[in-house]
Amino acid sequence: MAFSWFDEVGSMPPIEVFELNRKFLEDKDTNKVNLGIGAYRSEELKPWVLPVVKQVERSIVEDASINFEYLPILGLESFSSAATRMLLGADSAALNENRAFGVQTLSGTGALRLAADFLASCVPSVTKIAYISTPTWENHRLLFLKAGFNEVREYHYWDAEKRALDLKNMLNDLNDAPERSVVILHACSHNPTGVDPTRDEWKEIVKIIKARKLFPVLDSAYQGFASGDLDADAWAVRHFAEQGLEFVCAQSFAKNFGIYSSRVGNLVVVTSKAETVPKIKSQLTILVRGNYSNPPAQGARIVSAVLNDEKLTQLWKEHIRTMSGRMKNMRQLLRGKLEALGTPGTWNHLTDQIGMFAYTGLTEAQCQQLIDKHHIYLLKSGRINVCGIAPGNADYVAKAIHEVVTTVK
Ligand code: LMR
Secondary structure, eight states: OOOOTTTTOOOOOOOHHHHHHHHHHHOOOTTOEEOOSSOOOOTTSOOOOOHHHHHHHHHHHHOTTOOOOOOOTTOOHHHHHHHHHHHHOTTOHHHHTTOEEEEEEEHHHHHHHHHHHHHHHHOTTSOSEEEEEESOOTHHHHHHHHTTOSEEEEEEOEETTTTEEOHHHHHHHHHHSOTTOEEEEESSSOTTTOOOOOHHHHHHHHHHHHHTTOEEEEEESOTTTTTSOHHHHTHHHHHHHHTTOOEEEEEEOTTTTTOGGGOEEEEEEEOSOGGGHHHHHHHHHHHHHTTTSSOOSHHHHHHHHHHTOHHHHHHHHHHHHHHHHHHHHHHHHHHHHHHHHTOSSOOTHHHHSOSSEEEOOOOHHHHHHHHHHHOEEOOTTSEEEGGGOOTTTHHHHHHHHHHHHHHOO
């Protein structure tokens, strides 16, 4: 065999959530159900292009002043300033004192990676140790390791027995973390558990982060999906700011605008000193330039048009209420059906949890049987996207869950 430069390239396992989606799409079974990838589905189980997005997109197409010239390296300013305001609140002291700003990124993932690159290569005061919750969105670990962090450690988050937040052990772990470590936290709608700290619990978390001199990286991928209210869902992030902490927050607009493939995100930086802002921006500029040069325009234009117009914002907020309301209803529906079937165990956690994901507590073997026998696709951790449920398939899903719970360990 002739030599190839690539002979020694090993192969890596596929990414579970995307592999699952591929298998679902290939599955020919007419009863198949997709409870996997975190994307909203309408009651007809179809992706939903938000009417406000369609409307703005049409006006962009017709707008003769819009062209395809490059955006600045840090993106569309009208987008990132509106996005930052949406996160921190219009009356944010950090914004009013010019201590906070945002830069456009390739969705929330791109914001996290830019944050991790920045911390690893430009901020000598942080250690290259990052803490993630157990469990978390699986990409957090990869992003921080690829950015050059030496170690990703875990902090307790989920109490499997109580199906609730394990606050005590979480606080202990944060307390034991070496000073100046980075800690990644979900701003709301924790992925995968659907369990967020209460406001009082957040206050305790923030106190420890402050006392232990940990650097917070917040991940806000679901603003609006936890409660249906953008401000309520930003409470934790705003609390960090109000307590005088410096932090970064990765914002994704994939979910709340339903524009997954447009890759619209914003990295918000909150500092204690306005004079550091130009320096930070200059570093982010180099990092972006050395990576993808500048971000795509179209999705950011859409979000910017909505957030900078009161009427369009109101329309969008209605869409958010529609989406979060449907998630709530489907939780209720599934819980009711399982309870009616007398499925062993308790199912109140389905409605206690919030947002897009329910952490069912099903074992890996039970999940595998749901996939193999019932064509119901879910992550092996037992996470389900409740948007994959609708009145039309809820009976089927509940009966299948009942079957695996009663027959598989
Ligand atoms: C998910 O958690 O399913 C989504 O955020 C998709 C992804 O990129 O993992």
